[in-house]
Amino acid sequence: MNLxxxxxxxxxxxxxxxxxxxxxxxxxxxxxxxxxWVLARKNFPGKSILDGLIHLPLVLPPVVIGxxxxxxxxxxxxxxxxxxKYLGISVAFTWKGAAIASGVMxxxxxxxxxxxxxxAVDQGIENAARTLGAGPLRVFFTVTLPLIxxxxxxxxxxxxxxxxxxxxxxxxxxxxxxxxxxxxxxALYTLxxxxxxxxxxxxxxxxxxxxxxxxxxxxxxxxRWFTATLNG
Amino acid sequence: MLDIKLEKKLGKCFINVxxxxxxxxxxxxxxxxxxxxxxxxxxxxxxxxxxxxHITVNHRNLFDSNAKINxxxxxxxxxxxxxxxxxFPHLSVRSNLAYGMRNTSTSESSITxxxxxxxxxxxxxxxxxxxxxxxxxxxxxxxxxxxxxxxxLLLMDEPFASLDQPRKAEILPFVSRLCTEFxxxxxxxxxxxxxxxxxxxxxxxxxxxxxxxxxxxxxPPNG
Numbered sequence: 001m002n003l004x005x006x007x008x009x010x011x012x013x014x015x016x017x018x019x020x021x022x023x024x025x026x027x028x029x030x031x032x033x034x035x036x037w038v039l040a041r042k043n044f045p046g047k048s049i050l051d052g053l054i055h056l057p058l059v060l061p062p063v064v065i066g067x068x069x070x071x072x073x074x075x076x077x078x079x080x081x082x083x084x085k086y087l088g089i090s091v092a093f094t095w096k097g098a099a100i101a102s103g104v105m106x107x108x109x110x111x112x113x114x115x116x117x118x119x120a121v122d123q124g125i126e127n128a129a130r131t132l133g134a135g136p137l138r139v140f141f142t143v144t145l146p147l148i149x150x151x152x153x154x155x156x157x158x159x160x161x162x163x164x165x166x167x168x169x170x171x172x173x174x175x176x177x178x179x180x181x182x183x184x185x186x187a188l189y190t191l192x193x194x195x196x197x198x199x200x201x202x203x204x205x206x207x208x209x210x211x212x213x214x215x216x217x218x219x220x221x222x223x224r225w226f227t228a229t230l231n232g
Numbered sequence: 233m234l235d236i237k238l239e240k241k242l243g244k245c246f247i248n249v250x251x252x253x254x255x256x257x258x259x260x261x262x263x264x265x266x267x268x269x270x271x272x273x274x275x276x277x278x279x280x281x282x283x284x285x286h287i288t289v290n291h292r293n294l295f296d297s298n299a300k301i302n303x304x305x306x307x308x309x310x311x312x313x314x315x316x317x318x319x320f321p322h323l324s325v326r327s328n329l330a331y332g333m334r335n336t337s338t339s340e341s342s343i344t345x346x347x348x349x350x351x352x353x354x355x356x357x358x359x360x361x362x363x364x365x366x367x368x369x370x371x372x373x374x375x376x377x378x379x380x381x382x383x384x385l386l387l388m389d390e391p392f393a394s395l396d397q398p399r400k401a402e403i404l405p406f407v408s409r410l411c412t413e414f415x416x417x418x419x420x421x422x423x424x425x426x427x428x429x430x431x432x433x434x435x436x437x438x439x440x441x442x443x444x445x446x447x448x449x450x451x452p453p454n455g
Contacts, residue, residue, distance in 0.1 A: 127279050128318040130305035132332030132381055142331075146322045230322055230363075 002199060010204060012179050013187035018211075020095055020183055021163040024103035025156060028110055032159075033152065036114035037140070057169075058108045066172025069101055073173075097174035098181045102163035109158040117151020118144065147230075150223045157219035161212060184208055234259075234385065234417060235288040238275050247271055247441040250285075253434065258411050258418045260432035260449075262425075267438040269421040273387045276419065277312045278305035290384045311378030311416075313388045317370040319362035325373050326358040332381035343414055348376045351413070352406060368399035375406065379414065386410065386418045392427065400427075407431055 006014070039051060057065050073080040074092045083089045091097040121144055129139045167185040174181040176190060188204045191197035237250040247268040253259060261269045274280040276287055278294070281302060287295040289310065294303045319328050329345065349355050352372040362370060371391055378386060388407070392400045408431050411418050422428060428435055428449065437444045 122318075124314065124316070125318050125320065127305070128312065128314060129320070129331070130279070131277055131308075131310060131312040132377065133306045133309075134331070135304070135306050143320060230361075 004203075006203060006207075007200065009178065009187065010200060010207070013182055013184050013204065014207060016095060016098075016179070016181075017164055017183040020098045020102055021160055023096075023099040024106060024163045025159055027099065028103045028107050028159065029152075029156070032107060032110040032155065033114055033145075036111045037118055037144070039111070040115045040118035054111055055108045057105045062105060062166070062168025063172050065104060066101060066169035069097075069104065069169065069173040073097070073100065091174075093174050093177060093181065095174075095180055098166075098170050098183060101169040101173045102166045105166050105169050106159035106162040109162050110155040113155030113158055114148060114151050117148040117154075120151075121147050150226050153219050153222050153226070157215055160215055164208070164211065233290055234419075235286070236276065238272060238282045238285040238287070240271065240275060240280070240282045242268070242271060245441050249436075249438065249441075249443050251436055251443065251446065253417065255433075256411060256415050256417050257433035258408065258420055258431050259434045259436060260428045261419065261421045261436050261438055262423065262428060263438035263444070264423065266440070268441045269438055270389055272438075273312070273389060273419055273421055276385075277310055277387055278303060278308050292384070309381070309384050311381055311383035311386045313371070313374050313378050313386065313391045315390045315393050317362070317367075317374045319365075319370055319373060319377070321362050323361075324358065325354065325360050325362070325365070328362065328373055329358075329377050329380055331377060343379055343382055345380065348379050351409065352376050366399070367395050368402050371395065371399075371403055372406070375403075375410070379410065379416075383416060386416050388418060388420045390421055390423070392424075393422075404430055 035050075035054065039047070039054075070092065071077050073083070075081065075084055075090050077092075080090065080092065083091075091100060125147075126139050126143055129143045130136075134142065164183075165185060166183070167189070170181065170183065171186060171189075176182055176186045178187075178190075182190070184204055184207065188201055188208075191201040191204065233256065234251075234253040236252070238247060240247045245266070245268060249268075249272055251259075261272060263269055271280060275282045275295075282295065282297070284297040285295070286293070286297065289308075292309075293299065293301050294308050294310075295301060319325075320331065323331070329348065333345070349358070352375060354369065354372055354376060357365060357369055357373065362373070365373065375391070391407075392403060395403070404427065407418065407420075410416055420427075420431065432449050434446070435449050436446050
């Protein structure tokens with residue numbers, strides 16, 4: 001059993017996984033920070049409904065989310081049909097759809113982590129910045145944001161891990177197309193069902209462990225570095 | 233210069249105060265905990281919105297419930313020195329001091345960075361982080377940071393409550409010099425009679441949200 005030479009299918013799955021997770025993260029990061037800030041700092045009617053909606057992907061079976069995405073964003077979906085008609089964009093059965101599915105599934109983890117760290121920021125310090133002449137936007141970018149960077153790093157790690165492991169929503173929404181939507185878990189699933197797929201499956205397993213460990217290590221180092229910087 | 237009238241219901245406590253001052257002086261707000269002293273200066277700073285009343289500083293209307301004026305804290309030009317310093321932990325002392333400077337143009341700036349550093353004796357601390365400062369050093373930096381915004385009024389909320397006696401003795405002289413050297417009126421919250429006798433020109437005694445008495449003190453011995 002050769003554990004180190006990846007076949008082209010496996011390499012393709014690895015490349016696609018990183019690509020899809022990267023885009024998913026880039027897409028949800030600014031939005032996630034904004035929502036986390038709103039949930040941490042603002043009170044408005046319907047807040048618990050918004051909070052519940054954001055947490056749905058965490059508590060629903062992923063297949064349900066995938067099916068909902070198909071209904072909304074599929075070529076004949078409510079939003080998907082409009083997108084295709086006016087902009088010529090179709091995300092179903094493409095890597096973009098896989099990124100959307102990953103992003104939606106990872107979103108609550110990002111929001112939770114960032115929200116907790118925003119709630120931990122002393123509002124007294126933000127108020128002090130206001131009395132020094134800084135408007136709300138400057139306070140956010142010069143005080144709140146730098147102080148929550150460790151929380152954002154944790155959120156990014158959790159979201160990244162979640163989107164790398166995304167299976168149910170992805171296979172339901174964009175299917176299992178090699179080279180287009182077949183990410184690591186989907187490739188692994190396919191290989192397990194094939195005769196003589198064991199070596200390949202084991203390689204993908206080890207690869208997943210390696211990526212997860214690397215991500216953990218990097219986020220840990222970054223967190224430590226930022227904490228050290230904070231404490232001068 | 234200072235004309236303040238405030239009403240605010242906070243839980244069971246009803247705050248209703250009014251006072252005026254026509255000269256540049258140190259006004260001490262004195263009273264037991266829960267008298268509403270901090271709420272009053274939070275309202276002056278714009279951090280808490282009064283139910284009714286008005287706040288006028290240097291003929292500028294900062295709040296007026298009748299005229300529906302309510303400037304946000306960043307537009308009030310009032311410096312606030314908090315009990316717990318509230319320095320920005322992620323910035324060096326130098327950056328903390330400079331944080332509020334960009335809103336004051338150099339032409340109207342009567343207080344320079346150099347002057348403040350000199351007055352407060354914090355020159356050797358400029359490159360440190362707040363976590364590496366002692367309590368007294370933190371408060372001096374906080375005072376400098378507020379001064380450098382060129383405020384029309386300085387608010388101080390028991391700035392020395394968390395300091396021991398030697399540290400207090402280290403900073404108290406600076407406060408009386410602020411008022412005289414930079415001609416900034418100071419509204420000072422405290423429950424220490426010693427600080428009042430050393431600093432205050434006018435004393436306002438508060439009890440359960442109301443002003444119990446107002447009067448001139450003998451004045452600080454050195455000013």
